[in-house]
Amino acid sequence: MGSTFFSNIIKLISRYGHVFLLEGVVYTLLLSLIAVAGGSVLGSLFALAKRSKFIPLRAVVSAIVEIVRGTPMLLQLYAGVFIFPQIVPALKELPDIVSVIIVLIINSGAYVSEVIRSGIQAVDIGQTEAARSLGLSARTTMMSVVLPQAVKNILPALGNEFITVIKETSLASTFYVGELMTSYLKVKGNTFLTLETLTIVGVLYFVLTFTLSKLLQAAERKMKHA
Amino acid sequence: MLDIKNIYKNFGDLKVLKGVSTHVEKGEVISLIGVSGSGKSTLLRCMNLLETPTFGEVWMEGKLLTPVDPYLHFDVIRASKTYARLTAEGLTDEEAIEKIKKNDLLHEKHGAEGKEYVRLMKQIYAENHLDANLARQKMGMVFQQFNLFNNKTVLGNITLAPVKIGIARMKAAKRAGKPVTETKESIQAAAEKKAMELLKRIGLEDKAGSYPSSLSGGQKQRIAIIRALAMDPDVMLFDEPTSALDPEMVGEVLDLIKELAKSGMTMVVVTHEMGFAREVSDRVLFVDEGYIKEEGSPEEIFKNPKDAHLKDFLSKVL
Numbered sequence: 001m002g003s004t005f006f007s008n009i010i011k012l013i014s015r016y017g018h019v020f021l022l023e024g025v026v027y028t029l030l031l032s033l034i035a036v037a038g039g040s041v042l043g044s045l046f047a048l049a050k051r052s053k054f055i056p057l058r059a060v061v062s063a064i065v066e067i068v069r070g071t072p073m074l075l076q077l078y079a080g081v082f083i084f085p086q087i088v089p090a091l092k093e094l095p096d097i098v099s100v101i102i103v104l105i106i107n108s109g110a111y112v113s114e115v116i117r118s119g120i121q122a123v124d125i126g127q128t129e130a131a132r133s134l135g136l137s138a139r140t141t142m143m144s145v146v147l148p149q150a151v152k153n154i155l156p157a158l159g160n161e162f163i164t165v166i167k168e169t170s171l172a173s174t175f176y177v178g179e180l181m182t183s184y185l186k187v188k189g190n191t192f193l194t195l196e197t198l199t200i201v202g203v204l205y206f207v208l209t210f211t212l213s214k215l216l217q218a219a220e221r222k223m224k225h226a
Numbered sequence: 227m228l229d230i231k232n233i234y235k236n237f238g239d240l241k242v243l244k245g246v247s248t249h250v251e252k253g254e255v256i257s258l259i260g261v262s263g264s265g266k267s268t269l270l271r272c273m274n275l276l277e278t279p280t281f282g283e284v285w286m287e288g289k290l291l292t293p294v295d296p297y298l299h300f301d302v303i304r305a306s307k308t309y310a311r312l313t314a315e316g317l318t319d320e321e322a323i324e325k326i327k328k329n330d331l332l333h334e335k336h337g338a339e340g341k342e343y344v345r346l347m348k349q350i351y352a353e354n355h356l357d358a359n360l361a362r363q364k365m366g367m368v369f370q371q372f373n374l375f376n377n378k379t380v381l382g383n384i385t386l387a388p389v390k391i392g393i394a395r396m397k398a399a400k401r402a403g404k405p406v407t408e409t410k411e412s413i414q415a416a417a418e419k420k421a422m423e424l425l426k427r428i429g430l431e432d433k434a435g436s437y438p439s440s441l442s443g444g445q446k447q448r449i450a451i452i453r454a455l456a457m458d459p460d461v462m463l464f465d466e467p468t469s470a471l472d473p474e475m476v477g478e479v480l481d482l483i484k485e486l487a488k489s490g491m492t493m494v495v496v497t498h499e500m501g502f503a504r505e506v507s508d509r510v511l512f513v514d515e516g517y518i519k520e521e522g523s524p525e526e527i528f529k530n531p532k533d534a535h536l537k538d539f540l541s542k543v544l
């Protein structure tokens with residue numbers, strides 16, 4: 001099989017390279033970026049809400065975060081694409097890709113809110129007390145003392161979240177949204193070369209995540225010295 | 227300067243302070259001594275509201291820092307209709323107040339009287355209450371673990387609060403339509419000038435641009451002290467300022483605190499350094515089992531202790 005396997009791979013790359021790279025990789029990166037960027041905004045809001053004095057808000061947000069963290073991503077995608085539109089008919093108008101993006105953002109937001117929470121918690125409470133003892137408000141203390149230090153804990157974890165999301169977006173192929181795993185489905189459907197197609201896709205995922213995690217490590221080293 | 231009235235502090239079921247009252251005069255230096263876990267830090271932290279007392283009041287120069295409680299203000303009680311009714315029924319002033327307190331008869335839900343109560347509470351609040359953030363600007367605190375801001379240089383540590391609070395004050399004055407000559411830049415420059423003077427005073431002006439991680443414990447603690455001084459506090463609270471230091475650095479920190487004491491600063495110091503307490507204190511308080519068990523001049527406390535626990539404590543630490 002050896003020689004046909006490799007020649008098949010070369011054939012696939014020359015014929016379907018644009019599907020893998022221009023559609024698959026680009027969509028995967030785009031989806032992940034949107035998910036993590038949206039998730040960071042949402043996660044910050046979640047984290048703020050969890051520190052709120054208004055108990056019902058805290059309870060609702062905690063419940064959302066726990067449910068998202070406690071259920072599989074695929075199930076959440078099903079819920080977003082199939083189940084919620086049954087309950088709220090207006091959602092039926094949304095294209096699948098939009099539903100998928102919303103689910104990805106909420107999912108990422110839940111994880112990011114935990115990242116932010118633990119990043120803040122890791123900043124020693126003594127510094128907060130010192131700032132408050134000087135008469136600074138809780139808000140100024142957070143902005144000037146706690147957050148600048150928490151960010152150093154949060155950014156690396158956000159990078160890891162990005163890498164996780166890259167892998168998780170593969171689940172969105174269930175809805176044929178065009179990312180890397182969808183390009184596997186397409187090419188395999190046309191050529192019936194399962195093993196070869198899967199190998200190409202696997203290598204691409206690995207290259208993506210491996211490069212990113214190396215970049216992340218370098219950035220982390222740099223930040224430690226700053 | 228500071229009036230501590232009947233402070234109770236519980237952490238869950240743990241009763242740490244069980245009714246502590248004391249008064250800190252201007253210029254006075256007070257030491258808090260006692261065994262580990264007796265509540266010295268808790269008492270000190272109640273003074274600047276880092277811990278909110280479960281019950282009791284903290285007053286600073288005639289202003290109440292702890293939450294306002296209607297039952298602590300007889301004027302409010304006397305203004306209520308319940309009081310009028312009870313006294314009309316023949317109760318004396320004292321009996322009426324007692325009965326109202328016991329049965330929680332002052333409450334918002336009591337119709338017209340409730341409204342009167344809310345109005346009086348607001349008035350009392352406006353006249354007597356001082357926001358804890360404002361109060362803390364005038365109360366410096368120094369911690370056992372230094373607690374310098376790791377993300378700021380030495381200069382940044384010292385100037386953060388004066389600059390942020392100075393700017394907030396300037397903006398408030400502007401909003402109130404008062405003439406303002408300061409700018410953000412002038413506030414920053416003034417804070418830096420003062421910080422450099424303070425650094426010079428402790429001989430560390432060459433450390434202005436360094437980060438805390440590059441300093442020795444003794445240097446960190448002396449900088450923490452001048453960081454508090456940069457706010458021009460009326461009173462300084464110290465919580466075991468030398469306990470986390472290597473022995474060879476204790477001296478430099480104690481010298482700075484002694485110098486402060488001599489300059490007339492009002493201070494409350496939690497300490498295990500009995501020699502220091504004896505030398506600088508005007509008054510020593512022995513905290514034990516949630517109470518101030520004994521208090522007096524260093525002379526009285528160290529030479530002639532009366533309380534059995536204090537005798538025991540001193541025999542172990544001296």
Ligand SMILES: Nc1ncnc2c1ncn2[C@@H]1O[C@H](COP(=O)(O)OP(=O)(O)OP(=O)(O)O)[C@@H](O)[C@H]1O
Binds near residue numbers: 261262267268
């Ligand atoms: N935030 C808190 N939550 C729960 N318990 C607390 C808290 N702070 C203090 N305690 C408890 O209250 C008691 C008194 O503590 P505190 O720190 O005031 O003692 P201390 O006299 O300062 O002791 P030390 O000499 O060891 O510093 C201890 O039993 C302590 O465990």
Ligand SMILES: [Mg+2]
Binds near residue numbers: 267268496
């Ligand atoms: Mg203590």
